[in-house]
Amino acid sequence: MPKRLRLTRRFPVAMTNDAYRSLHRFAAEAEITPDEALCFLFEHFNSVTNAENLTARLRLFKAELPDRKA
Template sequence: MPKRLRLTRRFPVALTNDAYRSLHRFAEEAGITTDEALTFLFEHFGSVTDHENLGHRLRLFKSELEDRKA
């Protein structure tokens, strides 16, 4: 029997415009809400990310973070 989808945890989140548009595009293409899209991505994080690429992309993001905050 499938797990029931109960969105019981809420948190304020801030996104860049690019991240916001990507989330909405993904949700629209999948035919689900943005809440459901985030739930899907985090519940299946390990299988929807390339583990080797994730580390590389995270290092790049962190190295650019100070410049992006300015």
């Protein structure tokens, strides 16, 4: 029997316009709500990410952070 989708945890999230648009585009393509899309991505994080790509992308993102915050 599948787990019930109860959205019991809420947290304020700040994201870039690009991230917001990507989330909403993904949700629309999957025909689910943005909340459901985030639940899916985080519940299945290890299976929807490539560990090598994630490490490289995270390194690049962290290197760009000081410039992006300015």
